[in-house]
Amino acid sequence: MSINQPSAPLVGAIEKSPKISLIGTLAMLVEAPGDFDLIQQGRIWALADAASSWPNVQETVIGVTNVMLVFEQPPADIGMLGASIAELWHRLPGRKADGKVIEIPVIYGGELGFDLPAVAKHTGLPPREVIRIHSEGDYTVCAVASSPGFGYLHGLDPRIHMPRKSVPSLNMRAGSVTIGGLQTGVAALSSPNGWNAIGWASVTMFDPQRQQPSLMLPGDRVRFRIDRIEL
Amino acid sequence: MIEILTSPAFNTIQDLGRHGARGIGVSTSGAMDPVALAAGNALLGNEDDAAGIEIQTFPFRLRFQKDTTFALTGADHVSTLAGLSLRPWWCKQARAGDILAIGTPRRGARVYATFGGGLDVPQVLGSRSTHLRAGFGGLEGRSLQTGDVVPVGRPPREAARRFDFGAAPPDVAIPGAGRRDDGVLPIRVMRAGEYDLFSEAMQARLWSTAWKVSARSDRGGYRLTGDKLTLDAPIEMRSHGVVAGVVQVPPSGEPIIQMSDANTAGGYPKIAAVIQADLWRLGQAAPGSFIAFSEVSYQDAVAAMAPVSDYLASLRAVADLYRQL
Numbered sequence: 001m002s003i004n005q006p007s008a009p010l011v012g013a014i015e016k017s018p019k020i021s022l023i024g025t026l027a028m029l030v031e032a033p034g035d036f037d038l039i040q041q042g043r044i045w046a047l048a049d050a051a052s053s054w055p056n057v058q059e060t061v062i063g064v065t066n067v068m069l070v071f072e073q074p075p076a077d078i079g080m081l082g083a084s085i086a087e088l089w090h091r092l093p094g095r096k097a098d099g100k101v102i103e104i105p106v107i108y109g110g111e112l113g114f115d116l117p118a119v120a121k122h123t124g125l126p127p128r129e130v131i132r133i134h135s136e137g138d139y140t141v142c143a144v145a146s147s148p149g150f151g152y153l154h155g156l157d158p159r160i161h162m163p164r165k166s167v168p169s170l171n172m173r174a175g176s177v178t179i180g181g182l183q184t185g186v187a188a189l190s191s192p193n194g195w196n197a198i199g200w201a202s203v204t205m206f207d208p209q210r211q212q213p214s215l216m217l218p219g220d221r222v223r224f225r226i227d228r229i230e231l
Numbered sequence: 232m233i234e235i236l237t238s239p240a241f242n243t244i245q246d247l248g249r250h251g252a253r254g255i256g257v258s259t260s261g262a263m264d265p266v267a268l269a270a271g272n273a274l275l276g277n278e279d280d281a282a283g284i285e286i287q288t289f290p291f292r293l294r295f296q297k298d299t300t301f302a303l304t305g306a307d308h309v310s311t312l313a314g315l316s317l318r319p320w321w322c323k324q325a326r327a328g329d330i331l332a333i334g335t336p337r338r339g340a341r342v343y344a345t346f347g348g349g350l351d352v353p354q355v356l357g358s359r360s361t362h363l364r365a366g367f368g369g370l371e372g373r374s375l376q377t378g379d380v381v382p383v384g385r386p387p388r389e390a391a392r393r394f395d396f397g398a399a400p401p402d403v404a405i406p407g408a409g410r411r412d413d414g415v416l417p418i419r420v421m422r423a424g425e426y427d428l429f430s431e432a433m434q435a436r437l438w439s440t441a442w443k444v445s446a447r448s449d450r451g452g453y454r455l456t457g458d459k460l461t462l463d464a465p466i467e468m469r470s471h472g473v474v475a476g477v478v479q480v481p482p483s484g485e486p487i488i489q490m491s492d493a494n495t496a497g498g499y500p501k502i503a504a505v506i507q508a509d510l511w512r513l514g515q516a517a518p519g520s521f522i523a524f525s526e527v528s529y530q531d532a533v534a535a536m537a538p539v540s541d542y543l544a545s546l547r548a549v550a551d552l553y554r555q556l
Binding site: 019021022023024025026027029031036058059060061062063064065066067068070074078143144145146147148149150152188189191206208209213214217 | 250251252254256257355356362365367423424469471476477494496501505506507532533536
């Protein structure tokens with residue numbers, strides 16, 4: 001159910017409002033207008049931070065330039081809520097990627113980076129060049145989603161973009177450093193995975209017994225360091 | 232303690248789910264039919280969200296290692312305790328050594344075994360539900376298997392009480408909650424974010440099709456077959472949070488309803504969302520059965536929860552009274 005018209009003109013506002021829609025009675029999705037960039041993502045973080053302290057909001061779930069609010073009870077006045085979210089969107093300053101810096105030592109290539117040759121072939125670059133470009137990148141955790149502790153990282157160099165596989169690898173190890181489309185990530189679970197493994201890191205991305213179970217959180221920065229290269 | 236004697240596959244410990252950790256990628260898990268789990272707990276005087284066993288493959292057998300009260304709710308099934316027939320939607324006192332055997336449901340998909348005091352496995356991130364994919368919660372994060380011994384908590388009150396009574400199941404007690412005469416289960420939904428992107432013909436198809444819950448359906452989601460819903464112009468969606476009940480349309484055109492073990496995020500166009508008041512009924516739809524969607528407004532979706540809440544509240548009140556008799 002759509003709460004507002006994303007293209008409806010707003011009096012006195014230059015910028016479009018977010019698209020706000022319901023997923024049933026207990027969830028509301030707020031999608032930022034415009035392109036996927038860190039500015040819009042930062043505004044989503046700020047909106048999520050603000051909304052997470054509202055009464056009746058059980059949690060805020062950050063996505064890629066969007067946030068889902070999950071409610072304890074169906075909100076009494078959906079229209080009013082949508083309007084205050086839109087108002088907040090226009091007023092709130094965005095949050096910078098001001099989280100911690102996570103350094104991840106990677107064993108590139110080798111047995112667990114079994115897709116490195118395919119990435120090299122697809123990109124037309126020597127494997128060492130793929131590794132250099134990947135390890136020199138500066139990445140930002142946009143969201144943690146899809147599986148426990150899995151960070152959606154922004155900042156992959158377009159020269160090493162590589163489409164996801166049409167047939168997933170059946171059992172990719174947790175800690176696999178992967179490229180999927182325009183993104184890179186570190187597999188948090190050992191499971192079937194359609195991304196391309198270019199290396200592996202001995203880092204526990206998620207531990208439910210830790211005070212903060214997820215190593216990566218939205219707004220964190222990630223650097224991949226070459227621990228070893230196995231070609 | 233209870234000892235698992237027979238458990239084919241995918242039978243897990245579940246409570247009402249793990250809430251508040253979606254933001255770090257943790258799906259809620261939890262009973263597919265939360266009303267049945269809560270009702271079993273109400274019969275026993277437990278909190279609604281005490282952990283029980285969700286049984287979806289049969290036959291299932293367990294042995295009580297000490298005197299224990301228990302209830303069986305959910306799908307309509309045949310079971311025995313120490314060889315004597317039991318009724319579904321009933322609570323009972325078992326003696327140490329008794330064997331409980333639960334057969335394949337006649338109707339519905341999942342039976343819930345609940346125990347006085349609840350199953351006492353450790354809470355992980357605030358819940359005892361099994362998160363199979365990540366391997367935590369429940370018993371060691373996995374399905375139950377032969378030889379497992381599961382601790383049962385201390386029952387809420389120690390006084391000798393009566394445990395041999397039952398309740399009408401919600402699909403009987405709540406008007407309009409059953410199947411249609413043609414066997415199709417009606418499911419109420421609200422439109423979701425991308426409904427308007429589908430042509431009128433496709434929208435009409437959503438409402439008119441009797442959708443089959445395909446064999447490729449599980450606690451993660453139900454894949455529906457019967458027709459295809461296609462967009463005139465495919466759209467790229469950015470990954471966003473989803474909740475159980477969302478009806479997504481992947482490029483193949485065959486809708487998927489995300490369920491308890493669904494990923495926290497998705498990126499397919501959302502055409503509809505099953506309302507909370509009907510999610511428990513959907514949780515009992517077995518592969519091979521048929522469902523049909525009808526549209527309700529937000530207000531009607533909210534109002535539809537009242538009979539469900541009333542059912543559970545009155546069941547609990549009557550059960551509390553009954554145990555004192």
